[in-house]
Amino acid sequence: MNPVCDVADNYDQYFASQLYDQRYPRPNPSSFAIVAREIQEGRVRVLDFGCGNGRYAAPLLEQTNAMIVACDISREAIDELSVRCAKHVDTGRLRPVCGDLSVLTNTMGRGERFDLAILMFGVLGHIFSRALRQKTLAVIRGLLRPGGRIIVTVPNAARRFLKQQVVARRWVQEGNFEPGDILYERKADHVVVKMYYHLYNPEEFMLEFEQQGFRLIQVGAESFLPESGVVRSTTLHWLDRALAIIAPLRYAHGFLAVAEVAPDADQVARAPQIADPGLPG
Numbered sequence: 169m170n171p172v173c174d175v176a177d178n179y180d181q182y183f184a185s186q187l188y189d190q191r192y193p194r195p196n197p198s199s200f201a202i203v204a205r206e207i208q209e210g211r212v213r214v215l216d217f218g219c220g221n222g223r224y225a226a227p228l229l230e231q232t233n234a235m236i237v238a239c240d241i242s243r244e245a246i247d248e249l250s251v252r253c254a255k256h257v258d259t260g261r262l263r264p265v266c267g268d269l270s271v272l273t274n275t276m277g278r279g280e281r282f283d284l285a286i287l288m289f290g291v292l293g294h295i296f297s298r299a300l301r302q303k304t305l306a307v308i309r310g311l312l313r314p315g316g317r318i319i320v321t322v323p324n325a326a327r328r329f330l331k332q333q334v335v336a337r338r339w340v341q342e343g344n345f346e347p348g349d350i351l352y353e354r355k356a357d358h359v360v361v362k363m364y365y366h367l368y369n370p371e372e373f374m375l376e377f378e379q380q381g382f383r384l385i386q387v388g389a390e391s392f393l394p395e396s397g398v399v400r401s402t403t404l405h406w407l408d409r410a411l412a413i414i415a416p417l418r419y420a421h422g423f424l425a426v427a428e429v430a431p432d433a434d435q436v437a438r439a440p441q442i443a444d445p446g447l448p449g
């Protein structure tokens with residue numbers, strides 16, 4: 169378990185309060201289009217790791233021919249997803265798994281592999297310690313078929329939780345936190361829950377993939393405006409897309425990467441396409 173907060177319990181409360189659905193009632197349209205494109209290109213066996221209550225899985229099941237294994241550490245999230253997508257559970261297109269990566273790997277059949285894994289909206293950042301995040305990526309790489317792909321979005325340290333980063337500096341100096349780690353609070357059902365988050369810079373984000381045997385295909389912005397606005401307002405979504413054309417990636421609210429299992433995991437990844445004039449590469 170995460171030593172600084174109980175992520176499963178916190179997200180149980182967050183989902184049960186319905187605050188999550190109010191803030192994020194649908195997927196980010198741009199990120200969703202990227203995931204749907206990968207599925208339409210034939211990557212139909214999908215792992216949605218940290219699926220929540222199905223913000224991506226539910227519309228993907230309706231709009232594509234994906235077969236989805238949806239895994240989340242929050243029991244409340246998995247229960248909500250199972251009710252919401254009951255017909256797909258019945259037909260076998262959706263397999264919900266409650267637990268972490270070790271639970272997931274124990275439910276997998278021998279030789280079962282995914283074409284695509286998605287970790288949408290900061291899932292990786294909730295995993296405590298760089299070593300565990302790297303292990304998570306390495307284990308997921310092992311669950312993908314050769315040539316399989318992964319799509320990950322993470323929060324940008326330059327834009328998110330600036331006050332909390334100042335507070336966390338002391339914990340970093342004391343050796344309890346790593347640079348980029350923070351604690352933040354969310355109010356759910358009048359209860360304040362404390363969340364751990366790791367915030368990224370673009371260089372660190374790209375390095376995570378390269379070091380874990382992935383070849384980066386695409387790195388861009390998840391959004392420039394806050395996710396809660398982009399997913400609730402069509403106007404803000406289009407404004408956000410306009411910003412994506414002109415604004416440097418370092419100002420993004422979050423980053424999105426698409427990467428592919430490298431033919432040889434030890435091979436040095438080739439330079440990714442970076443849709444950003446402000447970044448080296």
Ligand SMILES: C[S@@+](CC[C@H](N)C(=O)[O-])C[C@H]1O[C@@H](n2cnc3c(N)ncnc32)[C@H](O)[C@@H]1O
Pocket residue numbers: 175176179192217218219220221223224239240241242245267268269287288289290291294295
């Ligand atoms: C910000 S939510 C994103 C949910 C969903 N992907 C979405 O876009 O709405 C982060 C999710 O990651 C899950 N999570 C965090 N750590 C996890 C872990 N170690 N294993 C599985 N799920 C985890 C949380 O329970 C939560 O549902």
